[in-house]
Structure formats: structure tokens, C-alpha cells
């Protein structure tokens with residue numbers, strides 16, 4: 001069922017069993033799970049079915065930290081959310097990503113990677129990838145032309161990625177959701193406040209507002225916030241009627257630990273030998289490649305070098321190619337074109353290079369160490385709905401910077417030993433400690449943290465079941481709950497976590 005909240009009588013009361021706020025990757029993944037479950041499920045989406053610049057402007061905010069993308073360009077505010085322009089890169093997080101690492105402050109998930117395994121399997125069909133094969137050997141068996149580099153597994157390994165078409169959730173799942181008798185989608189239903197009981201121990205109702213100024217109330221037994229990392233934090237912080245610092249924020253943690261992936265061109269590889277090594281396994285063509293290998297360091301080396309997790313991709317390049325920051329290349333207008341998900345035919349038809357390239361640009365994707373000072377707060381400015389806008393203070397630490405150098409020292413030695421080639425590093429990678437960031441600093445469009453998971457309310461906003469500490473019926477879905485970021489793009493993992501939350505909600509009583 002679908003209702004446009006602009007068509008309701010002002011002051012309408014909407015009631016259900018479960019209320020999901022936000023219809024993006026997380027919200028839609030959860031709603032699909034409840035079709036036919038015999039409960040009345042409400043899915044509240046702030047936007048409509050299409051891009052609208054007035055709606056998108058609600059996301060505008062200030063960047064007061066390191067250079068970053070304009071906030072309103074980094075997420076999409078309509079049905080389907082940011083899957084309207086995601087690239088579809090998927091991989092699984094590693095077991096070490098979930099562990100407490102004594103060299104990474106605030107690391108450690110309260111669950112192990114094995115807890116996510118069954119949900120990763122279920123998430124394959126949601127993001128439209130598969131099969132459930134994540135080793136280089138399995139992909140080589142399917143296609144013998146995919147030959148991994150002969151690396152010593154104790155040092156480095158080939159980590160596999162799969163590429164979704166990419167799945168545009170707003171297009172793919174609109175009909176199943178609108179046709180479902182027990183899932184009621186409300187579009188143009190922006191939640192502007194979560195209202196709790198007097199001691200802020202349970203949510204009573206949500207206040208919804210349309211851009212035209214109509215207000216409605218929403219009541220349910222349980223509520224799931226799936227508005228994306230920055231907006232989840234904003235909504236909790238702005239809901240300060242019963243808790244002056246915002247809901248779930250008794251320990252001043254909401255909005256903290258904002259994380260990105262550092263996606264930066266960091267060096268070049270020049271392959272060796274009369275016959276260059278086979279690189280097909282590492283090759284990637286938009287819309288053509290189903291799976292690709294990238295290179296990562298073993299857990300043992302990460303432990304010994306006391307560094308963050310990272311993975312590196314290879315793309316044909318010249319040694320003289322300058323490194324570029326995506327922050328500076330991207331403007332809001334350009335990003336707004338991405339929402340259609342349409343690529344020009346020229347891009348899809350670009351022929352593969354005729355000669356086997358010898359030089360490759362190395363693009364690193366490194367996790368960011370969790371950092372309480374890297375945070376989202378509220379601005380004094382308000383948007384068209386009267387909500388305080390966001391203020392993003394993205395900050396990095398010396399561990400984030402120094403991990404690059406150690407990563408490449410290890411990789412360089414192993415590539416040399418294995419006869420793959422020689423590495424040439426960007427100057428900034430090898431600079432001494434505290435040298436700061438180069439102008440090519442870039443992030444991956446991946447927002448994580450802000451409502452991190454921990455069994456201890458003094459260390460995290462949500463518990464192991466993604467329930468906001470201290471609030472009986474409020475949950476968070478999405479990468480906002482990640483305690484650490486891993487080094488792979490987040491959507492496949494956040495969908496898996498959402499399916500886990502959905503199971504928990506089905507099997508626990510309201």
C-alpha cells in the first residue's frame with residue numbers, strides 16, 4: 001500500500017506494529033522481510049519516488065573538519081535512498097575487523113564475523129550479486145583465466161569483490177512494497193521528531209511533516225531508524241523534548257565516531273618480466289566485470305605492523321598520472337545527475353585496452369580508525385521543515401596516516417619477492433609521522449559510525465541487537481551502528497546486519 005502524506009488530513013494519526021523510518025538500502029531491505037509476516041508495517045519515507053531539489057536541500061549542512069563532499073551531495077533523499085547512485089561494489093568484512101585490536105583504540109564489535117555469515121548469504125539476492133563465493137580460488141575454478149598473483153598468504157592475499165548491476169532499490173522494490181497489503185509506505189513523510197515518554201525510556205510517537213506544512217503523528221510498538229548515518233544522528237540529537245541532549249545521548253555518544261573509507265591513489269605498480277603477470281583477475285570494467293580481486297595484507301602482518309585494514313585495486317595508468325582528490329572534482333550538480341543511475345553508452349562500450357598494461361595505479365581503500373572527535377552535531381541553522389541542519393566535523397588520526405606507509409612497505413617487499421613487480425609510492429605515503437594529509441585526500445562516500453554498537457552504554461549508542469540503549473522500542477539499521485569500518489564498501493554488510501535485526505524483531509516480543 002502507498003499513501004502520499006501530502007494527501008492526508010492535517011493531524012492524521014498513523015498506527016502500526018513496526019515503523020521503519022527511511023526507505024533506502026536499510027529501510028527497504030527490512031520492509032521486504034515483513035511482507036506477508038502478518039503485522040502492520042509502516043515505512044515512512046521523507047521524499048517521493050523521484051528526485052526533488054527542495055527535498056534534497058533538507059540534507060544541506062556544514063563541513064567544519066577536513067575537506068569533504070558537500071553533505072547534500074553525498075546521500076539521496078527519496079524512495080530508494082542513496083542506492084539511486086551507488087556503484088554496487090560489494091565485499092565481505094574480514095574476521096579481524098570484528099576483533100578487539102589493541103593498536104586500534106575503540107575497536108571490537110560485540111559480534112563475530114561468523115554471526116553475519118548467514119545474513120551475508122541472504123543479502124546476496126537483495127543487492128543482486130552472487131554466488132556466495134569469496135575466494136580467488138573459487139573464481140579461478142569458474143574462469144581459469146583469472147589467475148591470482150603468487151603471493152605468500154601469510155603476507156598478502158587476493159580479496160574478492162563482486163559488483164551489483166548496481167541494484168537501484170527504488171526501482172527494483174517499489175512494486176513489491178507498494179503491492180504488499182501489510183507494508184504501508186508513506187512518501188513525503190519526513191520524521192522531524194521522535195517523541196518519547198517523560199523519562200525517555202520508550203518512544204511514544206513520531207512527528208511527521210511535509211514540505212507543504214502538514215503535520216501527522218505516527219504510533220507503533222517498535223521503531224527502526226534507517227535514515228542513513230548522518231540523518232539518524234541528526235534525528236536523535238534534534239529529538240530533545242524529553243532528553244535535553246537528544247534521545248539515546250545520555251553518554252554524549254550520538255554523532256561521534258563518524259567514519260569514512262580513505263580511498264586514495266597511493267602509488268604505482270610496474271610489473272616485471274618478459275611476460276607480465278596475468279592481471280585479468282584484478283581488471284575491472286564498469287558493467288562488464290562480475291568479480292574482481294584486490295590485494296590485502298594478512299591478519300598476521302596487520303597485527304605485527306599495528307596498522308589498519310586496507311585493500312588495494314589496480315587500474316592501468318602511466319607513472320606520471322597525478323593523484324586526484326574526488327572531493328575537488330565533484331560538485332553537487334554533477335552528483336545530482338547520478339541519481340538516475342544511467343551511464344552513457346560511451347562508458348559501457350569503452351573497449352578493453354588492446355595491449356596488456358605494465359603500469360598500474362594503486363588505489364587504496366583503508367578503514368578509518370574510530371575517533372570520538374570525528375562527529376556529527378547540529379547547526380544553529382534550520383531547514384525548510386524547521387529541523388536543525390547538520391554540522392560534520394570529519395577528523396582523522398596519525399594511525400590513519402601512518403598505516404598507509406607500513407601497508408606499502410609490506411606490499412612492496414611481497415610484490416618484489418613474488419616477482420610481480422616494483423612499487424613506486426606517492427611522496428606523501430612515505431613522509432615522516434604527523435606530516436598531515438595530501439591534497440589528494442578522498443573518501444569513498446561511505447558514512448559509518450555515529451550510533452555505534454556496544455554492549456556498554458558508555459561505549460556505544462545501540463546494543464548488540466541494534467536497540468538504542470535505555471529506550472525500550474527504538475532500533476537503528478544501517479552503517480551508523482558499525483563500531484569499526486572494515487575496508488570494504490559498507491552496503492552489503494549493512495544490508496546483512498539489517499536482515500539480522502529484522503530476524504531479531506520477528507523473534508522477540510514488542
Ligand SMILES: Cc1cc2nc3c(=O)[nH]c(=O)nc-3n(C[C@H](O)[C@H](O)[C@H](O)COP(=O)(O)OP(=O)(O)OC[C@H]3O[C@@H](n4cnc5c(N)ncnc54)[C@H](O)[C@@H]3O)c2cc1C
Nearest residue numbers: 022024025026046077078081082087088089191228489491
Ligand atoms: C556516489 C556513491 C557511490 C557509492 N557506491 C557504493 C558502492 O559501490 N558500494 C557500497 O557498498 N556503497 C556505496 N555507496 C554507499 C551506499 O549508497 C550507502 O551505504 C547506502 O545507500 C546507505 O544505506 P542507508 O539505507 O543507510 O541510507 P540511504 O540509502 O541514504 O537511505 C536513507 C533513506 O532515508 C530517507 N530519510 C532520511 N531522513 C529521513 C527522515 N527524517 N524521515 C523519513 N525519511 C528519511 C531518505 O530519503 C532515504 O530514502 C555509495 C554512495 C555514493 C554516494
